[in-house]
Amino acid sequence: MISHSPDPFDLGGLVGQLKEFLEFQKNLGWSYLPWSPKNPENRETVPVVIHDSLKALSKAIIQCRNCPLVRERHQAVPGQGAFKARLMFVGEAPGVEEDLQGQPFVGPAGQLLTKMIQAINLQREVVYITNVVKCRPPENRQPFEDEINACRNFMEEEIRLVEPEILVALGSCAAQTLTGSKEKISALRGRWLDFHGRRLIATFHPAFLLRNPDAKREAWEDLKKVRRGYDGLE
Ligand code: URA
Secondary structure (H helix, E strand, O other), rough: OOOOOOOOOOOOHHHHHHHHHHHHHHHHHOOOOOOOOOOOOOOOOOOOOOOOOOHHHHHHHHHHOOHHHHHHOOOOOOEOOOOOEEEEEEOOOOOHHHHHHHOOOHEEEEEEEEHHHHHHOOOHHHEEEEOOOOOHHHHHHOHHHHHHHHHHHHHHHHHHHHHHEEEEEEHHHHHHHHHHHOOOOHHHHHOEEEEEOOOEEEEHHHHHHHHHHOHHHHHHHHHHHHHHHHHOOO
C-alpha cells in the first residue's frame, strides 16, 4: 500500500487559501489589492522603464495597465505640448473631459490654464502640459498614493525627455509629488523650489481658482514670477 505523506508544497491547498483570502478582502470592500502594503513607497514593484522618445513614452502611457484606474478610465492621457519646451505645467490627474478627449487640461480648468499661460504672454503650444497621474480617478477624487507611485515614472520620463528649465506644479498633488513635501499648497506656492536641479515653482490649481476666485491674486503673483524666471530675470 502506498502511503501519502503530507505534501510540503501543497499547491492545491495554497490556492484554496489564497482564494479564501481574496474573497475575504472582497467582502471587506476592496476591489483590488494595493501594490505592497509593507512598502508604502511601492516603488520597486513598478518597473522603471527608460523611453527613447516622447512618442514611445506616450504609447506606453496609452497602453499602461499598471494600476486599478485602468478599470474606469476611457483612456489614459499623456502629456502634450512642445518637445523641449522650456516650461512644463504639471497638474493632478485628468478630469471628465480629458478622459473623453485623451488630452490634458481641456475641460473648464484647462480653459483657465490656457488663460493663465496667455496672461504671461505665452501660448499653450510652446509649453508642455501634463499630469502626475495619467488616468482619471473615479468621481475626480484625489489620486491615491499607490496610483501616484504607479504613474511616477511616466512623469519623470516626460521631464527627462522634454528637459524643461522650469516646472510649474499646479495644486497640492503635483507640488507634493514633485517636492516630496507634505506641506499644503498655500505653504509651498510662490517660491522657487528644486526638482533634481530644475527650477520648480508651485501655484494653485486652476480648478481651485475656479472655486476660489479670491486666490487668483496670489496665483497671478506666482505667474509673474514664472515669467520673470522664464526671462532669466530671477
Ligand atoms: N485637472 C488636472 O489636474 N488635470 C487635467 O488634465 C484636468 C483637470
